[in-house]
Amino acid sequence: EIVMTQSPATLAVSPGERAILSCRASQSISSNLAWYQHKPGQAPRLLIYDASTRAKGIPARFSGSGSGTEFTLTISSLQSEDFAVYFCQQYNNWPPWTFGQGTKVEIK
Amino acid sequence: EVQLLESGGGLVQPGGSLRLSCAASGFIFNNYAMSWVRQAPGKGLEWVSAINGGGDSTYYADSVKGRFAISRDSSDNPYKNTLYLQMNSLRADDTAIYHCAKSSMGARHFDLWGRGTLVAVSS
Numbered sequence: 001e002i003v004m005t006q007s008p009a010t011l012a013v014s015p016g017e018r019a020i021l022s023c024r025a026s027q028s029i030s031s032n033l034a035w036y037q038h039k040p041g042q043a044p045r046l047l048i049y050d051a052s053t054r055a056k057g058i059p060a061r062f063s064g065s066g067s068g069t070e071f072t073l074t075i076s077s078l079q080s081e082d083f084a085v086y087f088c089q090q091y092n093n094w095p096p097w098t099f100g101q102g103t104k105v106e107i108k
Numbered sequence: 109e110v111q112l113l114e115s116g117g118g119l120v121q122p123g124g125s126l127r128l129s130c131a132a133s134g135f136i137f138n139n140y141a142m143s144w145v146r147q148a149p150g151k152g153l154e155w156v157s158a159i160n161g162g163g164d165s166t167y168y169a170d171s172v173k174g175r176f177a178i179s180r181d182s183s184d185n186p187y188k189n190t191l192y193l194q195m196n197s198l199r200a201d202d203t204a205i206y207h208c209a210k211s212s213m214g215a216r217h218f219d220l221w222g223r224g225t226l227v228a229v230s231s
Contacts, residue, residue: 034216034217044209045221046221089218091215091216095158095167099145099153101151102152
């Protein structure tokens with residue numbers, strides 16, 4: 001099973017600032033990585049797939065990069081609606097599909 | 109409207125059973141694999157089970173294998189169908205919000221999720 005590790009667990013950022021979230025895979029997953037945004041009581045939302053492709057309707061301030069075992073999600077200028085938990089997920093080797101434990105982006 | 113709506117959660121005693129449902133609408137259901145993903149209190153997302161579009165291949169996390177069963181129906185309307193999760197021999201560590209999720213073509217990432225239904229296992 002591929003283990004996904006996210007860092008940091010919590011990131012405190014001021015509105016308008018940039019946030020950089022990291023995700024590491026326990027073995028190479030090529031570019032088979034997705035990022036999701038999850039707010040309490042809501043459905044998770046797909047942001048990025050194939051490591052760097054924005055999903056339909058996702059603002060350009062969200063960008064993904066990386067391949068192999070190291071990946072990054074960057075939110076260029078945080079808006080109030082961006083404060084949430086972000087999860088990475090690999091789909092290179094399945095089952096199981098595995099997720100990171102999440103990074104909570106909170107208001108500084 | 110393209111959406112997934114879960115139901116069937118509740119409070120159940122250890123050893124009990126529950127059947128979750130996920131009403132899918134707005135897309136051709138049989139074209140896509142579907143999954144259940146759960147989130148325990150204070151924890152991250154955990155994939156639980158998946159089923160292919162045809163319904164003849166199923167997959168389970170080790171933590172639920174032999175206790176849970178995923179299935180899907182095929183109605184006359186290809187744009188309105190239901191995904192199920194039969195949960196037996198429930199344990200306290202099954203307590204979580206259960207989300208259904210639609211896979212992208214090729215069963216890779218999950219491009220549509222529901223809000224989830226809460227399952228609480230406690231005596």
